[in-house]
Amino acid sequence: MQLYNTLSAKERAALIEEAGQERLTISFYKYAHIGNPKIFRNHLFITWNELDVLGRIYVANEGINAQLSVPAENFEAFKEHLDSISFLENVRLNIAIEQDNMSFLKLKVKVRNKIVADGLNDATFDVTNKGIHVGAEKFNELIEDPDTILVDMRNHYESEIGHFKNAITPDVDTFRDSLDIIENDLKEHKEDKKLVMYCTGGIRCEKASAYYKHKGFKQVYQLEGGIIDYTRQVQNNKLENKFLGKNFVFDHRRSERISEDIISNCHQCGKPCDTHVNCANEACHLLFIQCDECAAQMDNCCSDDCKKVNALPYEEQKKLRKGKGASNKIFKKGRSEVLKFKQ
Structure with missing residues (x-):
């Protein structure tokens, strides 16, 4: 029974190129109680390996966080498998705006303590008491409201190349670093302001919104599906795009261009650049x-x-x-x- 990769990234890349088949880059997450993450991990690896799924997937007692690539011709079989798992039935799939057959070159399914390293003790607050999820249209309305504080829940190297206009972008290296910094900086506005958060696909805001409600923020909102789904809604519904620059992604592509704005600079010479x-x-x-x-x-x-x-x-x-x-x-x-x- 194969429970690990047998090909190197270089060998896999050659096979993908030779096959010449379109692949889809997808991400999803779900908080759910998983009794035995190791058994669940092995089940996913065996099934997805057969479907030629590649990617980086974290499994923990609290749920699953997945970023992966699947052959387009196997997408329906992949979706059927997800729907056969009770807590993943009809889970929202964020399909990349820009596709690249080489976005992932290995299948890595790992058991972790948490699906996002947030540094929080979940037993100290109600993680199910989350903020209000909003789509792109409502999000655009909220961020134009003078009583709104918009916060980017990503790290400095992500927000540097792209963010929503007027967003607070904490200069942090990790998600866990940002939580207390944001609370401290915004503590005077727990009662009177709307706290609106966003991240890449929504997973970081999922836990952060519950944490900030626990900390006393009265009006907490989060962008449903993150930047990825926001961009898709903007395109499909012909809404105004309020995101500037690129969206950083955690695969071989490194980013997806959302607008033509270049808001960062080359770290070596200073000229406009976001690569x-x-x-x-x-x-x-x-x-x-x-x-x-x-x-x-x-x-x-x-x-x-x-x-x-x-x-x-x-x-x-x-x-x-x-x-x-x-x-x-x-x-x-x-x-x-x-x-x-x-x-």
């Missing part, structure tokens, strides 16, 4: 914004030191990495002293 890359030096792998000119000049690296390492023969690079842990810069996405124009 995230990873440093070509595998020992660094820092995520940062780099324009085409700097990519050519720096050999796709974030610094001169990384450029020197990356120029070495591959075996020498492996020797340099041997016995060393991953650079902390990997976990400080977009933050490094070598990035002169990081805002």
